[in-house]
Amino acid sequence: MRDLDELSREEAIHYLKFLSGLAIAVDGLWFMAVEKTAGFDEALRMDIDVWAGYAPVVVKRIRREFGIRGKGLEALKEVISHDPLWWSMDFRIVEDSTRRLAFEVWDCPSLIAQEKIGRDTLTCEPVERAYLDALVQAVDPGIKVEALKLPPRKSSDGVCCRWAFCVEG
Numbered sequence: 001m002r003d004l005d006e007l008s009r010e011e012a013i014h015y016l017k018f019l020s021g022l023a024i025a026v027d028g029l030w031f032m033a034v035e036k037t038a039g040f041d042e043a044l045r046m047d048i049d050v051w052a053g054y055a056p057v058v059v060k061r062i063r064r065e066f067g068i069r070g071k072g073l074e075a076l077k078e079v080i081s082h083d084p085l086w087w088s089m090d091f092r093i094v095e096d097s098t099r100r101l102a103f104e105v106w107d108c109p110s111l112i113a114q115e116k117i118g119r120d121t122l123t124c125e126p127v128e129r130a131y132l133d134a135l136v137q138a139v140d141p142g143i144k145v146e147a148l149k150l151p152p153r154k155s156s157d158g159v160c161c162r163w164a165f166c167v168e169g
Contacts, residue, residue, distance in 0.1 A: 102164055111160045
């Protein structure tokens with residue numbers, strides 16, 4: 001293995017996306033192991049707890065590491081852009097207005113894996129909502145999260161999910 005500082009920009013990006021995908025795979029394997037021993041409902045409850053607890057840690061570390069200050073949609077956009085959770089996914093952040101951002105995920109390894117095994121009850125909405133709610137709360141409690149489009153999808157070409165982040169007031 002070469003030293004990280006010897007990687008080209010393209011190799012470094014590929015490597016970061018690869019690592020992000022591995023973390024998502026570990027999460028899925030962890031969920032299935034808990035599901036096997038404790039059942040779906042308990043696995044889902046624990047997954048929600050873990051992701052809701054992880055979000056403030058992510059925000060704190062990203063703010064410290066990258067000097068992101070302040071609140072509001074711009075700070076949230078910066079945090080999401082630095083959050084390695086999303087790096088293995090094709091995601092877009094679209095500014096709808098000065099008071100609202102749309103967040104779209106077009107390629108989600110977790111959803112694709114659930115679709116592949118034919119899971120009837122998808123974990124996407126409750127787990128992602130818990131993560132996004134906690135992430136937003138840690139950035140700015142004045143921002144609210146709204147689900148605009150959730151799985152299941154009509155086609156594998158469609159958007160996986162779409163969320164809105166709205167400033168109240």
